[in-house]
Amino acid sequence: MSKNYVNPLLHHERVRAITRRHFLGKATKSFGAAALAGLMTDGAFSAPTAPTQEQITKAATHFAPKAKRIIYLHMAGSPPHHDLFDYKPLLNKRHGETAPKEVYASRSAFVKPNAKVLGTPYKFEKVGQSGMWMSELLPNLKKVADDLCVVKSLYTEQFNHAPAQLALYTGHFLAGRPSMGSWLTYGLGSETDNLPAFLVLVSGGKNPSAGGAAWGPGFLPSIHAGVQCRSEGDPILYVSDPKGVDRATRRRTIDAINKINEQQSKEFNCPETLTRIDQYELAFRMQTSVPEVMDIRKESEETLEMYGAKPGEESFANNCLLARRLSEAGVRFVQLFDWGWDVHGTGPNDDILKQLPTKTKQTDQPVAALIADLKRRGLLDETLVVWSGEFGRTVMNEARNNKGFLGRDHHPTCFTMFMAGGGTKRGAVIGETDEWGAHVADNPIHIHDLQASIMHLMGIDHKKLTYRFQGRDFRLTDVHGHVKKELFA
Numbered sequence: 001m002s003k004n005y006v007n008p009l010l011h012h013e014r015v016r017a018i019t020r021r022h023f024l025g026k027a028t029k030s031f032g033a034a035a036l037a038g039l040m041t042d043g044a045f046s047a048p049t050a051p052t053q054e055q056i057t058k059a060a061t062h063f064a065p066k067a068k069r070i071i072y073l074h075m076a077g078s079p080p081h082h083d084l085f086d087y088k089p090l091l092n093k094r095h096g097e098t099a100p101k102e103v104y105a106s107r108s109a110f111v112k113p114n115a116k117v118l119g120t121p122y123k124f125e126k127v128g129q130s131g132m133w134m135s136e137l138l139p140n141l142k143k144v145a146d147d148l149c150v151v152k153s154l155y156t157e158q159f160n161h162a163p164a165q166l167a168l169y170t171g172h173f174l175a176g177r178p179s180m181g182s183w184l185t186y187g188l189g190s191e192t193d194n195l196p197a198f199l200v201l202v203s204g205g206k207n208p209s210a211g212g213a214a215w216g217p218g219f220l221p222s223i224h225a226g227v228q229c230r231s232e233g234d235p236i237l238y239v240s241d242p243k244g245v246d247r248a249t250r251r252r253t254i255d256a257i258n259k260i261n262e263q264q265s266k267e268f269n270c271p272e273t274l275t276r277i278d279q280y281e282l283a284f285r286m287q288t289s290v291p292e293v294m295d296i297r298k299e300s301e302e303t304l305e306m307y308g309a310k311p312g313e314e315s316f317a318n319n320c321l322l323a324r325r326l327s328e329a330g331v332r333f334v335q336l337f338d339w340g341w342d343v344h345g346t347g348p349n350d351d352i353l354k355q356l357p358t359k360t361k362q363t364d365q366p367v368a369a370l371i372a373d374l375k376r377r378g379l380l381d382e383t384l385v386v387w388s389g390e391f392g393r394t395v396m397n398e399a400r401n402n403k404g405f406l407g408r409d410h411h412p413t414c415f416t417m418f419m420a421g422g423g424t425k426r427g428a429v430i431g432e433t434d435e436w437g438a439h440v441a442d443n444p445i446h447i448h449d450l451q452a453s454i455m456h457l458m459g460i461d462h463k464k465l466t467y468r469f470q471g472r473d474f475r476l477t478d479v480h481g482h483v484k485k486e487l488f489a
Helices: 012-018 019-027 031-042 053-057 089-093 140-148 161-169 180-188 212-216 247-268 272-295 301-307 316-328 356-375 447-457
Strands: 071-074 124-127 134-135 148-155 200-202 227-229 334-338 383-388 415-420 428-430 441-442 467-469 473-474
Touching: 019 383, 071 161, 071 180, 071 316, 071 356, 071 473, 124 140, 134 140, 140 148, 140 356, 148 441, 148 447, 161 180, 161 212, 161 447, 180 200, 180 334, 180 447, 212 334, 301 316, 301 356, 316 334, 316 356, 334 356, 356 383
Parallel strands: 071 334, 071 383, 148 428, 200 227, 200 334
Antiparallel strands: 124 134, 148 415, 383 415, 467 473
C-alpha cells in the first residue's frame, strides 16, 4: 500500500459530507428535499424556533391577570380529606361497620372488599365568617380561614401516586409532557433576569413519586424546566465557582463556550443551542443572586419564629419562607413538595394517629405564616397560593395485613384542596361531597378544570397557549378543561 494513501473515512471533509445532517443540508435542490421541506414547514418534524431572551423575559397574557406568580404547596402522598377539611359525622356514627359498596371508587390500590368504615379520631369546628369545617390538627390555618378558598369537589381518574401527580401537573398520566410551571414560564416569561422563572423545593426526605417529571419541561425548550434547589450546601448544584476558578475566569470560560455555541447555532439552527447560551448566562448571574435570595438568615427573628424556620435545616418551614423570598424576588412559579402524607396505616409511621399529626405539625404553621406574611407585605393579592395532594383517601380503614393501625387507601373520586390570594374568592367553600365523603355531590371540578382556572388567573387562555410537537398542537389541559369562575373573587 502506498505511503501516501489516506483512508477517506478519516478525512474530515469526507466524514462531514457523509453525515446525515450534512447530506440533508446539501440536498436542498432535490425533489426529496422539497417534500421534506413541506413536512418540516407543517411542523411534523421540524424543531421549533428557539425563543429569544427578549421573548423569555417578556410577559404575554391573553387578558388582564389577577395573579402574577404562583406558590404551589403539594403534600405528596395525599392528605386524608376526612380528617382535615371534609367533616362527615356519618363516618363516626357508622365506625367499624362494613362499608357499603357505593363508597368504593371504581379502582383502588389496596383496600379490600368488606372493609370497615373509619370515623375520624379528630374533633372539628366551624371557623371563619363562612363557617367552614376544619380539624383540630390545623390550629394555625383556622386563623387565616377567611383568606382561603376551600374546594371539596376536586377529582381525578388516577389512583396511584406517580400517574396522579403527573396528571395534576402535566395534564397526562404518562411522563413526557411539560409541567404547569413550564407552561406558565413559556407563556409568560420571567419577571427577573437573575433567577430562574420556575424553582422547586423538596422536603420530607424524598422526591415525589413522579420525580423530576413533575417539574420537567417535556418537549418545551429546556430553559422552561423547573430548577430544584437544596437546603444544604450550594442552593443549586454547581452555582459556586470550583476551587481555583475566580469569577473573571468563569466569565472568560462562558464567553468562549458561547462563541462555540453561536457558531453551532448558525450552522445547524438548533434551538437547544440558543437555549444553552441563555442558560450559561443565567447561571453566571445566579452566582450572585441565588445565595442572596436563599439566605433566610437575613430575615428577622420575628419572621423566622412566625414560620417556625431554622436556618441551615432542611424543612418545609424553611421552604415556605424561601418561597416567599423567591416570589418577592420575581420567580414566576415556586413549587414545594413535602413527602410523608401517604397514610395507609401499615404501621406507626404511616397511620392517621401518629404520622398525620406529625405532618400537620410540620406544615400547618408555615402554610398559615406564608399566607399571613404575603398579606402583610401586600403580595397576597397578586400571588396565588395553592395547597393540595394528588387524590383523596377512602372512607374505609385499609387494614392492610390486619396490624391494627388506622389508615386510608387511595381514592380518586373526590379530594379537598385550597387556594388563597391571586384573585380567588376569600373565605369560601366550593363544592361538596356526599354524606360519606366518597363522591362529589355538588359542583365537580376535574383537575383539568383546576389547571384551566389557574391559567385564567394568570391571564392565560388555556386553549390558546399551545406548542406544536409531533404534528399537533399540545396544551396543558390537552383537549379538556373548563374555567371555574366560581373560584374567583
